[in-house]
Amino acid sequence: MGSLVLVFSLSFLQNCTKEDKNIWDIEIEQPAGKIIITDISKEFFAPDVSMEQFKQKYPWFQGSVSDEDFVKRRNNPEEAKLYREAAAKVDLNLLGTDLAGLFARVKYHFPNFANPKVYTFSSSTQMYEEPVIYDPQQGFLFIDISGFMGSKNEYYKGIEEYFKVSMNAENIIPKTSEAIAISIVPFDKTSQKFLDQMVYNGKIMTLQDAFLPHLPDHLKMNATAEQYEWSSASEVSIWDYFIENDYLFSPDPRLTERFINPGPFSKFYTDVDKQSSPRVGVFTGWQICRKFYEKNPKTPISDFLAMSATDLFNKSEYKPKN
Known part of the structure; x- marks a missing residue:
């Protein structure tokens, strides 16, 4: 498992930020009126x-x-x-x-x-x-x-x-x-595999993209800019870790505590833990949803929200690369 630390470190050093068109940056003509x-x-x-x-x-x-x-x-x-x-x-x-x-x-x-x-x-x-x-x-x-x-x-x-x-x-x-x-965002108590939880949270984050298209991503994540940057730089390593350990379709509730819930860091059970950002499962679910909209930009939000995690994941073709 020691190689995981090296992989995360290299991913961080080699990170490149992609400048994609923001599909949610829509001009709003109807103001909400004065808020008292x-x-x-x-x-x-x-x-x-x-x-x-x-x-x-x-x-x-x-x-x-x-x-x-x-x-x-x-x-x-x-x-x-x-x-x-x-x-x-x-x-x-x-x-x-x-x-x-x-x-x-x-x-x-x-x-x-x-x-x-x-x-x-x-x-x-x-x-x-x-x-x-x-x-x-x-x-x-x-x-x-x-x-x-x-x-x-x-x-x-x-x-x-x-x-x-x-x-x-x-x-x-x-x-x-x-x-x-x-x-x-609909919540299905009967669908609580790790992928379900990641995509559920990813849908919440996607609505935040729609509601706050100009806000820095780290604020949407309740994180620091450095924490968000760590997750972004380590996206490939995080995903590889989930795949290698067969976590996607696992119903293990401990994965929620390790990668979804608020905390000081995520729990990979390696030397990288204390360097890591918390809630990397939420971050990953968010990237899956973003990839889905990159592939299917005209999908109505109502249809997007109604999709199962597995269907959305498959249609996203999510597979991060260095």
């Missing part, structure tokens, strides 16, 4: 807003939290301070403009999409793993601004480094796009 953002926490911590007034206006915000704990949180000066710092790092006017652009592209590809009501709030970093919640049924989009205060923020001490990578203001839009994409 409601800052819930601003009222939550406002002394001139009574708890009764707040609960009447936002009856769903308290959730299962007891009245006693709800009041304690509201009167906690540290939580109020954290909220103010988070709010100072997010330009709501700019965010509204960026969301309008995102929503317009979603609606272009999915005409039934309706702009959600947008709310920002602070969970005091409790929701850092899932700081954006999109509910298409209720038409709500919640953005936890305490999850985007900057990867070096002192409030993030104790949080795993691989989560901190995407806890910057620039990650709000791609994480929102990801949440919307997840709500659209």
Whole structure:
């Protein structure tokens, strides 16, 4: 297995970036309109807003939290301070403009999409793993601004480094796009072989290509630019490793933890591990889907999403080469 390290290293050194035409770079003529953002926490911590007034206006915000704990949180000066710092790092006017652009592209590809009501709030970093919640049924989009205060923020001490990578203001839009994409891509619990999982995630990433055609790829992956570059440079080696170990049609759930789920790195069980980028299974699924569209550029998104992983893979003719 020692040769794998050499192969990965050589692939990285020999990487060449391909400049392909972006089929998703479509001019959008129908704007989404002005997006109004409601800052819930601003009222939550406002002394001139009574708890009764707040609960009447936002009856769903308290959730299962007891009245006693709800009041304690509201009167906690540290939580109020954290909220103010988070709010100072997010330009709501700019965010509204960026969301309008995102929503317009979603609606272009999915005409039934309706702009959600947008709310920002602070969970005091409790929701850092899932700081954006999109509910298409209720038409709500919640953005936890305490999850985007900057990867070096002192409030993030104790949080795993691989989560901190995407806890910057620039990650709000791609994480929102990801949440919307997840709500659209069909998920089949009965098809959970490794290829199924790679292509499922690849479809989510492809929708992000469609929704955010000008955004750097590493932001869509919740990764650093260096991590994305490592995956791109090592694409051939990653694929060879999967093939040599007969992983494509394996139902082994451990492959999800090794190559799909967030983590500090991927787990090849070789010396290359700590140098590697996380979620290389997601990256590979994305490249399979991109190859499919390279071969079949006129395929409607609805047909693409409905395809099985095996059918899509076969029609992609994916086989990366040096």
